[in-house]
Amino acid sequence: MTDTLSTATDEKAPPQTPRQRSAARMADAAGGRLRWLVLKIVMLAIVDAVALYAVFVLFLHNEWLVLTLVTAVTILVNWIYFSRKQIPAKYLTPGIILLVVFQIFTLSYTAYIGLTNYGTGHNGSKDQAIASLMRSSLVRVEDSPTFDVTVVERVGELGLLVTDPTDGEASLGTNLKPLEPVDATMEGGKAVAVDGWTTLTFADVLARSNEVEELAVPYTDDPNDGAIRTQDGQKGYLYTSTLVYDASADTMTDTTTGTVYTDDGEGAFTSESGEQLLPGWQVFVGFDNFVRALTDTTIRGPLLAVTAWTFVFAIVSVATTFFLGLLLAMLFQNTRMRFKNGYRIMLILPYAFPAFLSALIWAGMMNKSFGFINQVLLGGAEIGWLTDPWIAKFSVLLVNLWLGFPYMFLVCMGALQGIPEEVNEAGVMDGASPWQIFRRIKLPLLLVTVTPLLIASFAFNFNNFNLIYMLTGGGPRFEDTAIPAGHTDLLISMVYKVAFTGQNRDYGLASAFTILIFIVVAVIAVISFRKTKALEELN
């Protein structure tokens, strides 16, 4: 280690002249820091290259906000790692970037979605909804000219290369981009290829015939002008929509029935009789979702029932697993007991086995008609372990006891070892019974160590999605509710079901639930921190 010269510069970094800095740099290089420097430059070069690519792609998509953010973060990262100060930042930056993007941003985004009507039928912008409505009602124009078309592809996206039958000009468009004139390779008066795109062979067209038939390339910017569609990838025809959008009046008119649909302000075109055209689009609805969650009785009922059960489940799970684990740990304190290691390995196996597999296995064993428990253990009984509301709750708790007690067993063994034997001896001297020693001395000492773990375990069970989803799927379902929730659903599995299962995905409502849960979790967190002062040791 010869580079003592440079060491002081890292931590204190007094103001330096340029000459001093270059001298320090040379000393660094001489002292074997060259490898670190090269490594650092290589890593940063990779980061910058990726960022440059990202900026390029975002530029092509006109995503200016994201582009600005990416640029700013990249510059910041370069500055941090080339700076001679900012040492803590060098260690914290990777984690913080990931935390901000994938946790803090998603959390804020969740709050935003909770204020919109995002979900099935409302998942895009108004322009997309208009385009989609008109595409869904396209009919072929009688006596329209026949266009020669060629199906082309670029990075998975299909496009149509269209030759105009009147002037022979070639133009290109996709589902999203209207036809625009291009310089194409012509063959027998038909445009067959264009730079940057791959022409699909006849076999390709056949293989992707569904996609080809779905193609509807807008004729012009105005959706009322219709679109070119093709059945066989050879001939195209002009189709126009039976819906006509009037931009100035902001209405949709169905030309076949004459019904006029107007923007109802809630993200859909609605006729006077109240009929909605779907898909609609995403709009800001303020606190509607929250109001619905708390006042609509078909939602509030299940929400309250699920919230109550979530607390019962989490508390009972922590209590049962802890007491069984503690009992076993104390059992094993006996030094004369044989075969302890053998028992211990058997007892912790449920913890080692992947929990989602265990839950599915229990679901199989508890099946009402074919399961092992009813068929074999109970000789053909028909007990609805997972289908009766109360028994299902019991089953969930039983399986969670199975899953959770080994963890508590391990924890209690560790914690009991930390309690000195003198405590016991002193108790015996004072004439205390074993139960008194346990109740008055050992348990309080043990709780000091394990309370943070019990809180963590409560938090884990509060959100124990896997167990519920794999074992009962939340069922049996509540009757007469507007949301797919059931008697054993926890808040988190209910959110998942509202958002991702069933015919109607309601992202807005699910996100509103999420924010409500977050408030509950945050309150519990604050209270438990106050109580345990877990952060007191931070200085």
Added chain:
Amino acid sequence: MAPSPRAERPVRRRPFGKWFADTGWRHLVAIVVSAFAIFPLLYVLSASLNPSGTLTGTNQLFSAVGIDSYVRILTDPQIPYPQWFLNTMIVALITGFTMVFIGALAAYAFSRMRFTGRRVGLITIVVVQMFPQMLAVVAIFLMFSSISDWFPAIGLNTLSGLILIYLGGALGVNTYLMYGFFNTIPKELDEAAKIDGAGHARIFFTIILRLVAPILAVVGLLSFIGIVNEYMIASVLLIDPDKQTLVVGLTKLVSNPRYADWSGFAAGAVMAAIPVVIVFLLLQRYIVGGLTAGATKG
């Protein structure tokens, strides 16, 4: 589970009453609870060896023994089990490793350096972690739908996107746990190295990382197990059967109990669990230490 009343088993020991009062009852409880713990695992092993694929067919434990279902699940083109296994290992290993590394970097800064925002940073990390990432699954899904349009390589239906989301939790309880462990390493070691001319990076990579290896192993293992078990985000993000992880794939295999390929599932479960169980049993002593320092199964 209370000890059952049928306690009078013939145990050949002379002063039976005294032996039973002292250790005998302990064996009794241990046996009962061990049976409770082991039974579902024996059942799944038996089911995996049973060639008749249905749930009912597997009820007679070890009535038929064969490896048909193992062969079936490994070779059936409809069930890309080897691919699921590979995907799970890729995601869990890369995430576990990177998570530990990023977490250790942060723990080093928090433990060894004093800077403005340190206390607030530590508290933020713990509090944000209270909000489970999977609750934001809707936002994650919508965010990745947009990312798919710009960068398909990390968008929906990619393992790299899934890894990135999981890494969002790299700073969190794990960092907090490591921070506690880093604090137990005497600072005099760093100072001695500094006097010998080592910079902060050299101290971190060549001295500290070696000394904290046990906690890195524990955190890595717990993250690994947590990721192997993660269903919610993986099921939303991974669409094609070929891209899915074991959790998502195997769950679909038995989602309808009537038509479930039960023994195939059991065989898949046994193969998926064996490596995890072995590693777990080998490292269990370290894990006990790590757990009592504040981790949780998750």
